[in-house]
Amino acid sequence: MPARTMHTALxxxxxxxxPIFAFTPSEHVAAAVSRAGxxxxxxxxxxxxxxxxxxxxxxxxxxxxxxxxxxxxxMPMKVPTEGTSTDLSAYIPEDHRTFVDETLxxxxxxxxxxxxxxxxxxxxxxxxxxxxxDVALQHRPxxxxxxxxxxxxxxIAECQAAGLKVAALAGAPKHAQxxxxxxxxxxxxxxxxxxxxxxxxxxxxxxxxIVDAVGPDVPVLGxxxxxxxxxxxxxxxxxxxxxxxxxxxxxxxxxxxxxxxxGWETAFLRATSSDTVRTRIYxxxxxxxxxxxxxxxxxxxxxxxxxxMPLQNLLVADAHNRINASGDPDVISMPVGQIxxxxxxVRPVAEVMADLVAEFEDTVKKLDGIAGT
Numbered sequence: 346m347p348a349r350t351m352h353t354a355l356x357x358x359x360x361x362x363x364p365i366f367a368f369t370p371s372e373h374v375a376a377a378v379s380r381a382g383x384x385x386x387x388x389x390x391x392x393x394x395x396x397x398x399x400x401x402x403x404x405x406x407x408x409x410x411x412x413x414x415x416x417x418x419x420m421p422m423k424v425p426t427e428g429t430s431t432d433l434s435a436y437i438p439e440d441h442r443t444f445v446d447e448t449l450x451x452x453x454x455x456x457x458x459x460x461x462x463x464x465x466x467x468x469x470x471x472x473x474x475x476x477x478x479d480v481a482l483q484h485r486p487x488x489x490x491x492x493x494x495x496x497x498x499x500x501i502a503e504c505q506a507a508g509l510k511v512a513a514l515a516g517a518p519k520h521a522q523x524x525x526x527x528x529x530x531x532x533x534x535x536x537x538x539x540x541x542x543x544x545x546x547x548x549x550x551x552x553x554x555i556v557d558a559v560g561p562d563v564p565v566l567g568x569x570x571x572x573x574x575x576x577x578x579x580x581x582x583x584x585x586x587x588x589x590x591x592x593x594x595x596x597x598x599x600x601x602x603x604x605x606x607x608g609w610e611t612a613f614l615r616a617t618s619s620d621t622v623r624t625r626i627y628x629x630x631x632x633x634x635x636x637x638x639x640x641x642x643x644x645x646x647x648x649x650x651x652x653x654m655p656l657q658n659l660l661v662a663d664a665h666n667r668i669n670a671s672g673d674p675d676v677i678s679m680p681v682g683q684i685x686x687x688x689x690x691v692r693p694v695a696e697v698m699a700d701l702v703a704e705f706e707d708t709v710k711k712l713d714g715i716a717g718t
Contacts, residue, residue: 350706351363351578354586355531355564355566359487361384363383363702364581364586365378365382365577366415366488367383367384367591368594369387369591369600370390371594371600371602371603372387374594375387375405376414377693379414380412381699382412384414386414386415387405387415387417389417390419390492392477393473399480402481402483405484414486414487415488416488417490418489418492418496419493421471434659442660444648445664448642449668451642452638452676453673453676457663457670478503482509488510488511489510489511489512490511494515498528505530512530513532515533515555516535518554518555521534521559525563532563532566534555534565534567538633540633540685542630543632547570548569553584564586565584565585567581567583567587571588571589571590572687574702574704575708576588578709592681593688593697595609595681596613596690596697597691597693597694598691608677609669609674610691612637613635616688618687620685621635621685622634622640624644624651626640626651628654628655628657629658632680633680633682634678635679635685637674637676637678640678661678
């Protein structure tokens, strides 16, 4: 019997070999996934400068061997009132600043060299996310995904008019139905296990619930806890037409182009699936992070409550820079899913992709045997 290679309608829609979508802040990882037959999706939230994003997407255009890729933005449907990062900083309570400073001192995190620092990630602001969309439309992505659900209606219309598909994350069936009603093309069913922003329903329950809620004409990507071919097969068995992966790409050689910090790799290589925590301390919205002394400090009695987005990110941006520069795996601030327990070595993207496909084929073959075919 020939191997059962994963192939769904989304492969035809996007011109890809495998319905494996890879969210990553690294253009090197995204490009490598696309070259290997999946769809690399570049996370844009880290780009405070639209010109830098333009340069990176130009690089993507030139280094994907003509293969398709996507982009991911962070944009609320309702346009908020916002100011500059300087204006917004005025809303951060002094007690919160004091807590961060004292915690860094307690954890032995050294200051950065004079003159070095990092402005808060402005990609959480609606205006910056909209600039990301404008820049992306000057390049050749085939997909734009929104981590905060349904994008504004005019953004959906503009992207679709340019030939892009629009995807949105959903953590509950009612959210998925709302996305579809507002014109979103693809739903990313992000389960509780996922890294970064995530809801409260686990993937085994969430994926079929969303598939049934949106009906057969709306493609669903399973997300959360997917890091092996067996898990890809499980997600497709639950009704998804593809998978949205993220954390597993942190453990690739190509990711080192973005984060060469040895403490980062040490932290996830030794972690188990129980070494994560869902907290608001990273952005102000619930997000799953690696459990470290930094996350534990925020959970101690007397610690302040995290601020709402985008204030929390502005509060901790410089702290994150200091933490990551220190290279201490016990303190590192790192969004990652429960799949981290399976990230036991650093490998090339192409090897990870090949293993996902091969294990999927082996899994389906075993299921065929169980079914007696």
